[in-house]
Amino acid sequence: MANTDVPDDLKYADTHEWVRVQGDEATIGISEYAQDELGDVVYLDLPWDDAGQRELRIGDHFGDIESVKATSELFIPISGTLLRVNDALKAAPEQVNSDPYGAGWMLVVKLSDPAELAKLMDAAAYAKFLESEGH
Amino acid sequence: MSTEQLIFERGAPGRRAATLPTLDIPEQPLDSLIPAAYLRAEPAPLPEVSEIEVVRHYTHLSQRNFGVDQGFYPLGSCTMKYNPKINEDMASLPGFARLHPLEHESMTQGALQLLYELEQYLAEISGMRRVTLQPAAGAHGEITGLMIIKAYHESRGEGHRNIVLIPDGAHGTNPASATLAGYTTVELRSDARGGVDVAHLEEVLAAHDGKIAALMMTNPNTLGLFDENIVEIARRVHEAGGQLYYDGANSNAILGITRAGDMGFDVVHFNLHKTCSTPHGGGGPGAGPVGVAEHLVPFLPGPLPAQTEDGYAWEDAGPLSIGRVRANCGNFLVLVRAYTYIRFNGPDGMRHVSESAVLNANYVMRALQADYDLPYDRECMHEFVFSANRQKKRGATALDIAKRLLDFGIHPPTIYFPLVVPEAMMIEPTETETRETLDTFIAVMRQIAQEAAERPELLLEAPHDTVVGRLDQTLAARKPDLRWHTQPVQTLA
Numbered sequence: 001m002a003n004t005d006v007p008d009d010l011k012y013a014d015t016h017e018w019v020r021v022q023g024d025e026a027t028i029g030i031s032e033y034a035q036d037e038l039g040d041v042v043y044l045d046l047p048w049d050d051a052g053q054r055e056l057r058i059g060d061h062f063g064d065i066e067s068v069k070a071t072s073e074l075f076i077p078i079s080g081t082l083l084r085v086n087d088a089l090k091a092a093p094e095q096v097n098s099d100p101y102g103a104g105w106m107l108v109v110k111l112s113d114p115a116e117l118a119k120l121m122d123a124a125a126y127a128k129f130l131e132s133e134g135h
Numbered sequence: 136m137s138t139e140q141l142i143f144e145r146g147a148p149g150r151r152a153a154t155l156p157t158l159d160i161p162e163q164p165l166d167s168l169i170p171a172a173y174l175r176a177e178p179a180p181l182p183e184v185s186e187i188e189v190v191r192h193y194t195h196l197s198q199r200n201f202g203v204d205q206g207f208y209p210l211g212s213c214t215m216k217y218n219p220k221i222n223e224d225m226a227s228l229p230g231f232a233r234l235h236p237l238e239h240e241s242m243t244q245g246a247l248q249l250l251y252e253l254e255q256y257l258a259e260i261s262g263m264r265r266v267t268l269q270p271a272a273g274a275h276g277e278i279t280g281l282m283i284i285k286a287y288h289e290s291r292g293e294g295h296r297n298i299v300l301i302p303d304g305a306h307g308t309n310p311a312s313a314t315l316a317g318y319t320t321v322e323l324r325s326d327a328r329g330g331v332d333v334a335h336l337e338e339v340l341a342a343h344d345g346k347i348a349a350l351m352m353t354n355p356n357t358l359g360l361f362d363e364n365i366v367e368i369a370r371r372v373h374e375a376g377g378q379l380y381y382d383g384a385n386s387n388a389i390l391g392i393t394r395a396g397d398m399g400f401d402v403v404h405f406n407l408h409k410t411c412s413t414p415h416g417g418g419g420p421g422a423g424p425v426g427v428a429e430h431l432v433p434f435l436p437g438p439l440p441a442q443t444e445d446g447y448a449w450e451d452a453g454p455l456s457i458g459r460v461r462a463n464c465g466n467f468l469v470l471v472r473a474y475t476y477i478r479f480n481g482p483d484g485m486r487h488v489s490e491s492a493v494l495n496a497n498y499v500m501r502a503l504q505a506d507y508d509l510p511y512d513r514e515c516m517h518e519f520v521f522s523a524n525r526q527k528k529r530g531a532t533a534l535d536i537a538k539r540l541l542d543f544g545i546h547p548p549t550i551y552f553p554l555v556v557p558e559a560m561m562i563e564p565t566e567t568e569t570r571e572t573l574d575t576f577i578a579v580m581r582q583i584a585q586e587a588a589e590r591p592e593l594l595l596e597a598p599h600d601t602v603v604g605r606l607d608q609t610l611a612a613r614k615p616d617l618r619w620h621t622q623p624v625q626t627l628a
Contacts, residue, residue, distance in 0.1 A: 037557065039534075042612035068608050069551040094613070 004130055005032040007101055011117060012126035013077035018101065019120060021111070026078055029105045030065070030096065033130055038067035041093045046074075046085050046106055054082040056109060058116055063106070065096070078116050080109030139195050141619060146184035153186070199602055201546055207572050208546040209499075211518045211561025212306070212357060214387045214409035215546070216492075221479060222412060222472035231471050236463035240448050247447035250464055251440040253474045254424075260477075260485070261383070261403045262396020263426030267436045268470055269461040273384060276404030276423030277312035277351075282457045283402060283427060283434040284349050284378045285316060290434075290455060296348040296376065300339060302331050304358055304553040306384060309351045318348055325555055329511040330362040333371075340375045347377035354398065355385050355516035357553040357561070359496065369399025378402065378431075386410045387565070388493055388516035391486025401428045411473035420466040422473065436460045491566035492517040495573060499564055502577045506584040510556050518563035520556050526584065530591040533558040536583055538605060541598035543579045 010018040016034035020027040035041065043066040047054060056062055056076040063074040086105050089095060096104040121129060166174060184192075202208070208215035226232065234246055250268060257266045270276040281299070288296045299313035302323045310320045321339055326332040331352070340347060350372045355361045362368070369379050381400035387410050395403045407422040408415040415421070427435060436459050437452020452458070464470070480488060493516050500509065500519040507521040523533040537547030537560070549561040564573060586593050598604060 040609035040612075042609065068612055070554055072554075094609075 004127065005101075006123045006127045006130075008123045010101070011077075011120035011122060012129075013075070013120055014129065015075045015077070017075065017077040019077050019117070020101075020105075021114075021117065024111050024114070025083065026080060026109050026111055027105050028077060028107045028109065029100055030074070031126070032100050035097050035100045035104070038065065038072065039069045041065060041067050041096045044089050044093045044096070044106075046089065047082060048085055048087065048090065050082050051084055052082065055112070056080060056082055058113075058119070065093075074106070076107075076109070077120060078109070079112045081112060082107060083110050084108040139192070139199070142182045142184065142189070142192050143180070143619065145188050145192065146182050148183055150183045150185055152184060152189055203567075206544045206546065207564075207568060207576055209548050209562045209564050209576065210546060211359075211520070211549040211563040212384060212552070213415065213549070214384075214406070214517075214563060214565060215415060216387070216409075216412055216565040217567035218412045218414055218472075219476065219479070222475045225475040226468045226471045231468060234467070236467070244446050246467070247440050247449070249474050250467075250470065251442055251447050253470055253477070254440060256474075256477045257405060257424055258426055260386075260390060260394065261381075261405070261426045262394030262400075263403055264429045265432050265435060265439065266424050266426040267439065267460070268422070268424045269436050269459065269465040270404065270423040270425055271461055271466050272421040273382075273404060273406040273409075273423045274308040274312055275460065276406075276425045277308055277380075277382070278315055279423075279425045279436065279457070279460045280380055280402040280404055280427075281312055281316035281318070281349070282460075283425070283431055284380065285318075286434045286455065286457050287378065287431055288348055293376065296346055298343045298346045299348055300336070300350040300372070300377070302352060302356065304329070304356050304555050305351065306353060306357065306382060309353075309382060313349075313351065323350075325358075328513065329356065329358045329360045329555075330364055331368055333364055333367065336368060336371060340371060345376065347372065347375045349378045349380050351380040351382060352400075353382040353385050354395075355388050355518075357385075358511055358520050358556070359385075359388075359515040359518035359561075359563075360511060360513055361388070361516055365398045373399070384409060385517065388489055388518075390489040391482060392489055395426075396428060401431060402426070407469060407473040412476045413469045413472040420469055422466050422469040424465075440464075488566050489517070492564075495564040495566060495568060496562070499562060499573055499577060503580050503584075506581050507560070517565075518561060520553065521560045521562065522556050523558035523560055523587075526587040526591075527558050529588055531587040531594040533560050535591070535594035535597065536560065536587065539583050539586070539594045539597040540579065542600045545576060545579060 010020050012018050012031060016031045018029055018031050044063065046063040056079060058076060058079045060076045061073050062076045065072050065074055085107055088103065089106065098104070203215050203217055230245060234243060240247065254266045254268060258264060267279065270279045288294055297319055299318040299320050300323055301309050301313065301320050303325055313320045321343065323339060324332045324335045354365055372379055379400040381395035381403040383403050383405045386405060403426040405424045407413050407424065413422060433453050433455040434457055435452065437456050438449035441448055441450035477485065496515050496517050496519055500515055503521070508524050510520065510522050523536055526532070526536060533550040537550050540547045551559055552561060553559060583594065596605065
């Protein structure tokens with residue numbers, strides 16, 4: 001059975017990124033389903049050196065993820081200033097597979113427009129989205 | 136598992152395969168001929184082996200290779216058709232094989248005639264005005280075609296056009312070539328039938344008004360589906376000022392039936408190593424000739440072969456040409472093979488090639504439709520795409536099915552491409568296979584579908600019967616170690 005672990009405390013984009021909001025900061029990664037579809041991740045291209053100096057707008061392409069199957073683009077699900085990038089993924093991209101909602105986090109941004117959160121799906125809606133897409 | 140030693144691991148110091156005769160002219164010290172800065176301090180550590188060691192080593196390697204001469208090779212998008220041996224006979228003729236590319240025209244009339252006629256044939260097959268034979272591969276053809284389009288826009292004072300549209304199911308080389316040519320790519324969505332979503336195309340054309348340089352398309356596309364809206368798509372892109380680029384990778388479906396030029400395309404590249412049965416794989420050499428419509432002829436690379444009153448000659452390119460893209464005339468002996476293929480098939484035979492390729496693909500698709508998911512249930516062209524979604528739910532993925540096929544002596548289909556289909560398996564039987572071979576493949580695929588349902592672990596551990604078992608592709612990608620080391624390496628960590 002496909003992996004469809006969808007934690008309740010996160011928000012989700014239809015491009016399969018998740019957002020965890022704490023105060024005015026948001027942590028971003030890709031969902032269990034997305035990592036399962038990609039297969040073993042072998043390389044990540046994230047904005048490693050841009051922390052603190054880059055504004056990301058909702059829908060922007062922020063990086064690329066390469067698995068044994070394909071290379072895919074990563075899109076920012078919410079606008080904000082880039083605060084931190086998970087440097088540990090440089091050496092250990094497999095953490096995106098093994099712990100997508102934990103050690104496999106990719107970015108932290110400072111929210112510039114919290115109202116955008118309303119555009120994202122909650123866990124129930126994302127689970128339903130995965131089902132309806134025939135996933 | 137038996138391992139084959141590398142050629143560097145064989146032999147012994149001083150052993151040799153050939154002995155050169157004694158020099159009958161005065162020997163010059165090496166550093167009097169080549170500046171010392173370019174000479175090695177130590178001789179290169181080359182293998183020192185006897186002739187029979189060389190022959191056995193490479194014979195062993197060739198026996199471990201898998202080619203279309205050994206078995207069925209339904210690798211979608213690659214058109215691994217049989218390469219008739221008459222191609223090799225013609226390419227081995229001393230008048231072709233031993234020709235020097237810089238010999239004078241008067242000495243190379245036969246070769247020039249062949250190139251001239253091949254250009255005419257390719258122009259006729261594609262509905263283009265003229266064709267350059269220089270590009271050495273499909274992707275080389277793509278960059279050549281895009282440079283021609285760019286030069287065309289610039290010549291009209293429209294060099295600001297910077298967007299190339301590419302459907303989401305395109306070959307990965309298309310966006311790569313467009314980017315290399317200095318363009319920004321915009322992806323076009325597919326519609327529910329697997330073709331270009333015309334409504335989305337309209338939106339994109341409107342959003343980038345005045346900026347569209349070209350649309351790159353394969354038709355039939357990578358799903359093996361013919362886009363029936365192509366004439367309408369071409370009209371809209373032309374109205375927006377863009378050119379239409381035809382990726383000829385899938386030409387095997389349409390030879391003698393329709394032509395890129397008739398669909399509205401301005402530039403076409405051929406993959407002669409796919410469509411015209413020249414050797415494929417092993418890194419080439421290939422050939423990716425590029426044909427263009429009348430208005431783009433001045434931008435073609437030169438020289439082009441031409442017919443004159445006295446025979447044949449090279450015709451230099453004009454001032455608008457993008458310039459040479461390859462030395463001499465391209466991969467000449469590959470072109471000889473393609474010429475041979477076109478000549479022995481003839482016009483009716485070329486059409487028959489495509490009809491058989493399409494029939495074979497539909498035969499296999501319909502026979503296996505109950506066993507594997509078919510995301511786009513339409514008549515296909517020369518290839519089709521299954522999804523292994525059903526099998527994945529039981530624990531065996533497209534990759535596992537591909538590995539299991541190796542146990543039956545069948546080369547796997549392309550997997551995980553196109554990206555628009557999850558767990559994709561892209562199957563292209565080609566026209567050269569017999570009904571018996573297709574039936575064997577169908578029976579094997581049914582057996583594997585049954586194994587996936589009942590004993591998925593059998594697939595997860597496949598292949599079982601090959602010289603080398605399942606390799607760890609993840610480790611190979613994450614920690615590649617691509618160099619052979621003369622000394623054991625101490626620090627790989």
